[in-house]
Amino acid sequence: MESSFAALADPNRRQILSLLLGSERSVGELEQELELPQPSVSKHLKVLREAGFVEARVEAQRRLYRLTPQPLIELDAWLGPFRRFWSKHVDALERHLDRLEQLEKKAQAPTPKGKKAP
Amino acid sequence: MESSFAALADPNRRQILSLLLGSERSVGELEQELELPQPSVSKHLKVLREAGFVEARVEAQRRLYRLTPQPLIELDAWLGPFRRFWSKHVDALERHLDRLEQLEKKAQAPTPKGKKAP
DNA sequence: CTGGCATATGCCAGAATGGGAATATACCGG
DNA sequence: CCGGTATATTCCCATTCTGGCATATGCCAG
Numbered sequence A, B: 001m002e003s004s005f006a007a008l009a010d011p012n013r014r015q016i017l018s019l020l021l022g023s024e025r026s027v028g029e030l031e032q033e034l035e036l037p038q039p040s041v042s043k044h045l046k047v048l049r050e051a052g053f054v055e056a057r058v059e060a061q062r063r064l065y066r067l068t069p070q071p072l073i074e075l076d077a078w079l080g081p082f083r084r085f086w087s088k089h090v091d092a093l094e095r096h097l098d099r100l101e102q103l104e105k106k107a108q109a110p111t112p113k114g115k116k117a118p
Numbered sequence C: 001c002t003g004g005c006a007t008a009t010g011c012c013a014g015a016a017t018g019g020g021a022a023t024a025t026a027c028c029g030g
Numbered sequence D: 001c002c003g004g005t006a007t008a009t010t011c012c013c014a015t016t017c018t019g020g021c022a023t024a025t026g027c028c029a030g
Helices: A002-007 A011-022 A027-034 A038-050 A068-107 B002-008 B011-022 B029-035 B036-049 B072-105
Strands: A054-059 A062-067 B054-059 B062-067
Touching: A002 A011, A002 A038, A002 A068, A002 B002, A011 A027, A011 A038, A011 A054, A011 A062, A011 B072, A027 A038, A027 A062, A027 B062, A038 A054, A068 B011, A068 B072, B002 B011, B002 B036, B002 B062, B002 B072, B011 B029, B011 B036, B029 B036, B029 B062, B036 B054
Parallel strands: none
Antiparallel strands: A054 A062, B054 B062
8 A cells, every 4th residue: 555645645646536436437538627638647547546546447449437445445544543643632632722722811921032012 | 735645655754653653752763763864764754744744842952753633634534525435335345246256257268368369 | 162962954866757749559430 | 451539658858756975053061
């Protein structure tokens, strides 16, 4: 999954994934919606394909691309440990902000380089 | 958040995040645990810092780095729409795999490489 | 101020990457 | 078989990124 993040690092590729979220699309359709030259679209699709994000279905001379869930699931899994971390912190942050509000009112005295009270 | 994925594209940087998940660490500690030269560690930290993944606390002449939840939360949010997609597909996938097993037995048609047609 | 430690930054060569234009491959209809 | 459409691949150029090395900056102790 090392290359998953690299594949997502490009905005055009993320855009492609978002479009495919709605329905499968041919290269030509993506070309129009992204307003990119066709070779560029094909190249991005190649990266996404090799990273396992999409797969192509051959219909006549078109390739219809669609999402595949695998790398997204792995991405979610990678995020798992961090999710525990931040959900712990969101609460703490809220409480902390409340506290800061209180403290700011009291600590208005010593401001070494701040602005002087008018 | 455009650069978040780029920041995560590097294995060393992901490793740093994992380490910081446990506890905050100085640059020197990371240097040892990652077995990377110090300038390299500092550069990776800079990328992570600018992408908002970490922040530094100055203690004497050390910098103690720790995680910040913000970009991870955004990453999770970006994943949201796709999560709906794949959770719908996991079921379908399982059924699909069962089917493929059946098909494979029939479709053993040998086409290893381009042979001339008879 | 001087020395010493911890960290950051600047510089350089090498590798990877994206965009653009041209071309090659694959498939269809007749 | 041929022309025409749809997609993939190749080549080239400019940019970017990484790693290694050297060096600058910041901070503490005396």
